[in-house]
Amino acid sequence: MPPTDCIFCRIARGEIPAMKVLDDDACLAFLDIAPLAEGHVLLIPKAHAQTLDQLSADQAAAMLRHLPALVKAVQAATGCAGVNVLQNNGKAAHQEVPHVHFHVIPRNPGDAFGFNWPAGKYPAGRAEQLVQAIQDELSR
Ligand code: AMP
Ligand code: ZN
Numbered sequence: 001m002p003p004t005d006c007i008f009c010r011i012a013r014g015e016i017p018a019m020k021v022l023d024d025d026a027c028l029a030f031l032d033i034a035p036l037a038e039g040h041v042l043l044i045p046k047a048h049a050q051t052l053d054q055l056s057a058d059q060a061a062a063m064l065r066h067l068p069a070l071v072k073a074v075q076a077a078t079g080c081a082g083v084n085v086l087q088n089n090g091k092a093a094h095q096e097v098p099h100v101h102f103h104v105i106p107r108n109p110g111d112a113f114g115f116n117w118p119a120g121k122y123p124a125g126r127a128e129q130l131v132q133a134i135q136d137e138l139s140r
Contacts (some may be wrong), residue, residue: 003048008099012046022070026062029070032103036113039078041104043070050098051089063102070104080106084113 003009011030012020018030021041032040045063049055055063071083081124088095105113122130 005049006097006099007040008044008097008101009048012044020060021073022066024066026059027066029066029104036103037078037080037106037111039074039080039106041070041074043067043102043104045100045140049100050088051087051095052087053098055100067102067104074106075105078106 007016010016012028018028020028020030022029022043025046027043029041029043032042034127043063043066045055045059047059049059052060067085071085074080075083084103084105084107086105087101088103107113
């Protein structure tokens with residue numbers, strides 16, 4: 001999707017409104033329009049990138065440095081008991097808006113939001129194979 005049509009690029013350019021809580025040269029944070037809980041915030045880079053892997057380390061750092069304060073502020077402002085930071089990449093991972101964003105989601109015991117977390121187990125030798133494959137990719 002070209003940045004001209006991207007809804008979060010349009011928010012970053014001020015073409016459509018958003019309830020902003022943070023705004024600097026590199027990024028923006030605003031209330032999610034359809035919150036999973038009151039105070040659900042999205043943190044985005046101003047430059048268009050579809051998925052996290054498309055950001056440079058510097059672009060990611062410029063955005064993620066705000067996360068600790070943002071989590072703390074959302075927690076204090078809403079009085080929630082916990083916070084999920086969630087970041088979806090690709091349709092298979094439930095990404096609906098193809099512009100990188102981190103969800104900051106207030107959580108409370110018994111709230112309606114939840115994960116299906118089907119924890120698995122590696123067969124013998126598979127974990128070692130995966131460690132090698134991931135390390136090979138990281139060293140490219
Ligand atoms: P994801 O499924 O990770 O792509 O999440 C996209 C999020 O963007 C959803 O939680 C939407 O409610 C939110 N969203 C979509 N359009 C807007 C908008 N104009 N302003 C604020 N949040 C939005
Ligand atoms: Zn965009």
